[in-house]
Amino acid sequence: MPPNPNSILHVEGLTKRFRGLTALENYALDLEPGEILGIIGPNGAGKTTVFNLLTGLIEPSAGTIIWKDQVISYKSPRFIASQGIIRTFQNIRLFNDLTVLDNVMIAAQIHKRYGLVATLLSLPSFVQEERRLESWCMELLDLMGLAQYRSRPAGSLPYGEQRKLEIARALAARPELLLLDEPAAGMNPSESWGLMELIRKIHDTFNLTVLLIEHDMRVVMNLSNRLQVLSYGKIIAEGQPQEIQTHPQVIEAYLGRSAAYV
Amino acid sequence: MLNRREKTCTLVALALVIGLLALANSFLNQYYLRLINVMGINIILVVSLNFTNGLTGVFSLGHPGFMAVGAYTAALLTIPLRQKAFILPDLPAWLAQAHASFPVALLAAGTVAAICAFLIGYPVLRLRGHYLALATLGFLVIVQVVVTNVSQITRGARGINGLPPETNIWWVYGITIALIYLSWRLVHSAYGRGMMAIRGDDLAAEALGVNLVKHRMLAFTLGAFFAGVGGALWGHLITVVSPNAFSFAQAFILVVMSVIGGMGSITGSIIGAVVMTLIPEALRGLEVGTTIAGFHIPPLYGLSQVIYSVALIIVLAVRPQGIVGLREFSMRRWLKN
CATH class of the missing domain: 3.40.50.300 (P-loop containing nucleotide triphosphate hydrolases)
Known part of the structure; x- marks a missing residue:
């Protein structure tokens, strides 16, 4: 073909x-x-x-x-x-210990633009980029109706919401x-x-x-x-x-x- | 991110700690000062162990190996040249001539330990779970065997004594505070989140673009760096370095401290180190025998080891996540009103 x-x-x-x-x-x-x-x-x-x-x-x-x-x-x-190319999993694979926001941030940071030195010294490039990533993630959580859970451990969410969070997390990687x-x-x-x-x-x-x-x-x-x-x-x-x-x-x-x- | 009020409070707390340390430094006797230093060094060791064992889920037992590397590196740099020529006559010329000030020696201790971690990291960090724990234990055994047998550099089982007593409260707590800051900064960044993602589910983390090798390596080398520095501080506190100080028992104690405080939490690491330094010390009277209210208690040698084990069993049975679990101290709760 x-x-x-x-x-x-x-x-x-x-x-x-x-x-x-x-x-x-x-x-x-x-x-x-x-x-x-x-x-x-x-x-x-x-x-x-x-x-x-x-x-x-x-x-x-x-x-x-x-x-x-x-x-x-x-x-x-x-x-x-x-x-x-980003996927979700059939048997939910969230980072259960981490907060809902952190779960999404982990995927979003695939496009981060700061290095280790900027992180350890809290340089403006680090601070601004973290803010940018966080606002992008909150936008997604809003869209998926998960914003009110942002500080809760992902594992504590109801089943259906966990499924949605997996999708939100995948979307965060753009x-x-x-x-x-x-x-x-x-x-x-x-x-x-x-x-x-x-x-x-x-x-x-x-x-x-x-x-x-x-x-x-x-x-x-x-x-x-x-x-x-x-x-x-x-x-x-x-x-x-x-x-x-x-x-x-x-x-x-x-x-x-x-x-x-x- | 901290808001302005939290920043102010952090600075106030920091000033308070420094004030207390200054007071302790000028009024406490040698015994208590030493105890405070040991506590600080234990905090350094447990917080640095937390990078691998707590945050990344890479269960390492090799920490005392890195401490040994750091302690010997620093010792060989700080001992006065004449004394070195006397106790270690067979040193290679470049080592016999090498001398450095204490801060430089600390830096060298951390760096050499970190390089060791980097070199063994590639093969060892491919493993998981118990396999990895065993491989790091293997590293610890290798370090001990090497240190015991390369006696022209290390004086073998006799150890090197007469190190200059450079370690003081300012070095110990300066490094402790720097490490806690660095640790906290890392946790709240892409690097720390990447590590915790690997701990949670490495397959999912990888599918989301987290670099497993890079994050594991970072945790391992960073932890080793501070283990090396901690080992050097320890050596220059008790002024002796010998191979049996960096044994499996030491690895066990550090893991117990970390588990009891709460693996994965910086706060937990600090609490675990403080609690498990002070309790065995407070009960030390029992080891040599004492008389309380007319009752004579015979000497109970090795009691502190028993305390570590019993404390571990109790914590694992009652509160397996440790005293604080995964939580961190946060001022937000206190500042609400």
């Missing part, structure tokens, strides 16, 4: 084997700027493996990942984050591509509906491109411009949400029950 000239993320032949198990085989993806692409599939289909590979947390067995004309397969997670791994997991229908609106809002506000893994069909069908369906590590279908809902193989592998009430 020739690279799509518009795509900012081009993936081809991506394969990951864990010893004998092939978690992902020959995965391909072309992502256009501003797109929201949903990835669905049964548990163990390889969805999170895609995220782990894209963010460099695990190394691919084969394949290429190109982000804006730059090969990023085999790069470190830190490098990939610095290039504007990503261009945001990878959301089951953001609505464990939420009740009204919470997940609110989250959906929120994701749409941040997508529009920050001109984000979004990759979304989600089991809640209502959320994923409403948000995504395009869907990929994974099963046993392979893409079994790709297309518009409407096409996917009527795709016989998908219904068989996964949608079955859910499709009825979308």
Whole structure:
């Protein structure tokens, strides 16, 4: 497949084997700027493996990942984050001991512009930059409706708010591509509906491109411009949400029950 | 950031501390002065251990190793040349001729310890949890073995005695205050937050662009620098450096102080160091035997070790996060009205 000239993320032949198990085989993806692409599939289909590979947390067995004309397969997670690809985690991974504000500040400081000497001497460059980072973080917490929790330890937040904080934290790093791994997991229908609106809002506000893994069909069908369906590590279908809902193989592998009430 | 009122209060508190130290320095006897100095040195050691063990979640037991490196480095620089030629006749010429004033020797002590930390950091800091603790313990053992066996430089197990007694209350507390400031500044900056993020969840931290190697290395070398300085202060307080002063027991005591105060908190480190310096000292009478209200208590040798262990067990059972936990002292609460 020739690279799509518009795509900012081009993936081809991506394969990951864990010893004998092939978690992902020959995965391909072309992502256009501003797109929201949903990835669905049964548990163990390889969805999170895609995220782990894209963010460099695990190394691919084969394949290429190109982000804006730059090969990023085999790069470190830190490098990939610095290039504007930021993710959230399926099992929430906040810094529980730290305050809500500090959680967000940690992500924001990826773009800090002061050094160790300026820090230790409290030079104006340090003081001003800390203020700038803090006001940016407070802006985000406001947007996500978390501002009133700013001084509370992240681990003490209610579950739904922790999910939102993960997204706020990811946004603080000013990503261009945001990878959301089951953001609505464990939420009740009204919470997940609110989250959906929120994701749409941040997508529009920050001109984000979004990759979304989600089991809640209502959320994923409403948000995504395009869907990929994974099963046993392979893409079994790709297309518009409407096409996917009527795709016989998908219904068989996964949608079955859910499709009825979308 | 501190507001103006907090800044004023901090300066007032600092002036008060300096005033008290001056009073202590002119009116207290040698025993109490020494105790105050030991307390200050312990604060330096525990606050510097807190960079790795508390903030970054890198559990190091190698602190006494860095203390030893610092103590010997400074000792070799401050001993008068003639005395050095007499007690260490086999020194290499450049070392035999080297002499430095006390502040320069302190700086050298910290620097050499920091360089050691930097060199062993790359292999050791790849490890996690118990593996890392064991590797740093290995470093401590290596330092002891080297110090004991390179006797033309260190006089081996006999140790070097007759160090000039340069350590005084101003050196100890000047460095203590500088270290506390530096520590506080670091915690409230990108560097400290990066370290605490690694402690919380290194995978998430890395995915958010935190440089694991850089932050672990910074915590480790900075901690080692002040361990080296602390070791040098200690050596010039008791005027002797010998290898068995920097043993695993010392590592254990520092970890106990840090755990009891509250690992991860600067306030906790200070409280732990103060409490666990004073309590065993207060009960020292029991070690040599004493008579209280007609009852004769026989000598209980090694009691202070028992106290450390029992205190640790009690704290871990009742309050595993330590006296203050992760919290820090804040004036904001006191200044509210």
